[in-house]
Amino acid sequence: MSASASLSLRHEKRSIDSGLLEDVRAGRLEGLDAREILTWAIKNLHPRLALSCSFGNAEGLVLLDMMHRIEPTSRVYVLDTGRLHQPTYDLIDRVRDRYGKNVEVVFPEAAAVQAMVREHGMNLFYESLEKRQLCCRLRKVEPNRRYLADLDGHVTGLRREQGVTRSDVRKVELEGDGRLIKINPLAEWSQDDVWAYVRDHSVPVNRLHAEGFPSVGCAPCTRAVPAGEDPRSGRWWWENPDTRECGLHVGEEKDGSGI
Numbered sequence: 046m047s048a049s050a051s052l053s054l055r056h057e058k059r060s061i062d063s064g065l066l067e068d069v070r071a072g073r074l075e076g077l078d079a080r081e082i083l084t085w086a087i088k089n090l091h092p093r094l095a096l097s098c099s100f101g102n103a104e105g106l107v108l109l110d111m112m113h114r115i116e117p118t119s120r121v122y123v124l125d126t127g128r129l130h131q132p133t134y135d136l137i138d139r140v141r142d143r144y145g146k147n148v149e150v151v152f153p154e155a156a157a158v159q160a161m162v163r164e165h166g167m168n169l170f171y172e173s174l175e176k177r178q179l180c181c182r183l184r185k186v187e188p189n190r191r192y193l194a195d196l197d198g199h200v201t202g203l204r205r206e207q208g209v210t211r212s213d214v215r216k217v218e219l220e221g222d223g224r225l226i227k228i229n230p231l232a233e234w235s236q237d238d239v240w241a242y243v244r245d246h247s248v249p250v251n252r253l254h255a256e257g258f259p260s261v262g263c264a265p266c267t268r269a270v271p272a273g274e275d276p277r278s279g280r281w282w283w284e285n286p287d288t289r290e291c292g293l294h295v296g297e298e299k300d301g302s303g304i
């Protein structure tokens with residue numbers, strides 16, 4: 046991508062139309078299906094709207110495909126923590142080729158990561174919950190916050206069926222101080238719905254799913270899960286199950302962590 050094209054990806058943050066905010070607060074969009082929600086979001090928020098895609102879950106790729114069919118210039122970003130699996134990087138390039146999309150790759154602040162690694166080592170996340178949370182905060186939460194500061198809305202692949210912490214996810218909701226609209230078009234989808242869409246539309250997905258990875262995050266912190274076991278046992282398996290969130294989807298972020 047040229048430097049001028051890259052610069053053009055930054056869009057001035059504007060205040061969101063009060064009528065839109067009222068529609069969200071009143072829950073008027075909850076009866077729409079995924080395609081209708083995305084059409085509403087793109088019509089009202091594009092280009093200050095982007096899909097948050099890890100390239101490690103089928104949900105994100107389904108949404109990318111749906112958004113691309115509605116608006117070929119719809120935006121997608123990925124947080125490159127610097128520790129992703131090679132198949133994830135391969136998939137990002139496959140998506141660039143297949144859809145002709147400039148995937149917006151967001152990096153952590155180099156100085157912050159350098160200081161963390163100098164003080165705690167390369168693999169600090171295995172040593173304590175606090176160090177794992179520090180790594181997630183610097184490599185994921187802070188870059189995500191910085192990127193979202195320029196947007197009015199972002200799209201996620203959250204589904205209610207993914208666990209108790211997500212069981213009350215709304216299709217469209219307000220985040221933080223109410224200046225960012227979070228759109229969860231797949232909130233009521235089942236896992237079977239997601240994979241049926243992948244098959245029906247030949248959506249490219251991470252090849253590690255076929256090797257037993259239910260979701261694919263950072264290489265040191267994700268592993269394959271035997272059939273029938275809890276999918277969450279593939280993430281931060283050395284920790285207490287109650288702590289296994291990276292902070293990206295935790296509403297209240299205390300001290301920039303939210304974990």
Ligand code: SF4
Nearest residue numbers: 170180181184263266
């Ligand atoms: S998932 Fe692991 S490697 Fe990735 S940011 Fe969190 S602690 Fe660091």
